[in-house]
Amino acid sequence: MNTTTGKAWRAIKFGPPAESVELQQLTWEAPPEGHVLIRVSTAGAGFPDVMMTAGQYPLLGDPPFGLGEEAAGEVVAVSTGSRLSVGDRVTGITAFLQGWGGFAEYAYLREISTIRIPPTMTDEEAGGFPIGFRTAYAALVDRTPIEAGQTLLVLGAAGSTGTAAMQLGKALGAKVIAVAGSQDKLDFCSRHGADHVIGYRDENLTARLTEITDGRGIDLIFDPVGGDTAATALKSIARNGRIALVGVASGNPVPLNPMDMLLRNYSAVGVLATPGDPEAEALVWERLAELAGAGKVTMPVGRVYDFHDVPRMITEQSTPGPGKSVVRVASA
Missing domain, CATH: 3.40.50.720 (NAD(P)-binding Rossmann-like Domain)
Structure with missing residues (x-):
């Protein structure tokens, strides 16, 4: 694939989101092995975003890094041997531990932690489902x-x-x-x-x-x-x-x-939900997809934020309302 360019919110330093988070123009190369690249429609938000910008998230190093642990959208590129295809509608966990987040127009998803979105699930529900x-x-x-x-x-x-x-x-x-x-x-x-x-x-x-x-x-x-x-x-x-x-x-x-x-x-x-054995992890996501597809579980959406309101959204995750906060990216 050719490189893809777009906008992404990134933490450039630790501190209050209004001061530490910046919208930047980025370039995404072909997805590395074990990842897919999606055009993001929605991305889930939560308290970990507060911890990341404050420098209190133990799994991340120093800025700069991308924000957003989960995202949903359309696959635009896959790595060799992928079980997914370009055009698939998917949701999954982003490569945020490698510095690439979901509050962006494009995002890398870890394929091991990615599922096709059940037909009954909306974009907003899907964006907030994985984590x-x-x-x-x-x-x-x-x-x-x-x-x-x-x-x-x-x-x-x-x-x-x-x-x-x-x-x-x-x-x-x-x-x-x-x-x-x-x-x-x-x-x-x-x-x-x-x-x-x-x-x-x-x-x-x-x-x-x-x-x-x-x-x-x-x-x-x-x-x-x-x-x-x-x-x-x-x-x-x-x-x-x-x-x-x-x-x-x-x-x-x-x-x-x-x-x-x-x-x-x-x-x-x-309890830390990190991927283990690939086969065991695949079974976990298969079961979650089955439960969601059968309507036995769903992620009730709370507030939906505009892409340009990400700094304010992060601030408000310290005391959020009920339900899952979601950022709508596709309309940005």
């Missing part, structure tokens, strides 16, 4: 498997990763309890998979969990939040329960007490 659901799958299937009939507590449940965990948990047969901080977020959770909702600001979390579980406790806590909320939730974990450590949206990880873990016989498991 949340791959993370939820890593937690609920790979690292701390949830079983049908068990109780799943989702913290930060109105966020993109929390929403994915709610939906995947329901698809796997769990009873889902959602924790969020405002009435509009609680209403959102009720519409998108939660059997019970708890407002952590206005309700006694421990008392409500005791009531809902008849004193038995929680089998699995899905924790992308950390901090005081997660610490309170741990008081209600069942014997032989697990807490999946997914993120630190509160700014602090949940404090763990090894003696408490020993006496109450529960475990804490770190």
Whole structure:
């Protein structure tokens, strides 16, 4: 293929997005092995974008680098031996760890983490699908498997990763309890998979969990939040329960007490959804595509931003509304 040029948002230094993020003209060469190049229609956004611009994302080095972990669009070029074809409508995880993000007119996707978009999925839903659901799958299937009939507590449940965990948990047969901080977020959770909702600001979390579980406790806590909320939730974990450590949206990880873990016989498991064995990874994405195609999971879209509003969008991911924030790129 010939080289392709277009615009892309890049972090040029660490700091507030209005000062650290710049729209630049870039050139994309033929995709490297294991990647495809897409013309981006939409790209998902989230708290990791805040961490990246602030210099708090542990997997990235210093700027400059591209922003946007996930994107959807049309394949315009493939590498040798690709299972995808030019013209395919796909969504996947970008090559952001190599400095190429999705908030751009073109993006490289890791083919191992890319699927064809089910016909029922909109561009906005597709752009925000990969990261949340791959993370939820890593937690609920790979690292701390949830079983049908068990109780799943989702913290930060109105966020993109929390929403994915709610939906995947329901698809796997769990009873889902959602924790969020405002009435509009609680209403959102009720519409998108939660059997019970708890407002952590206005309700006694421990008392409500005791009531809902008849004193038995929680089998699995899905924790992308950390901090005081997660610490309170741990008081209600069942014997032989697990807490999946997914993120630190509160700014602090949940404090763990090894003696408490020993006496109450529960475990804490770190969750990082990085690709492993290619065949196993392909099966993960195949299953996620099947669930999405069957309508058993979806990514409810929250706010849709214009391509030129990316710096403001990143700032607002510190306190987003319910649902997945998405950037529409194709109309730029």
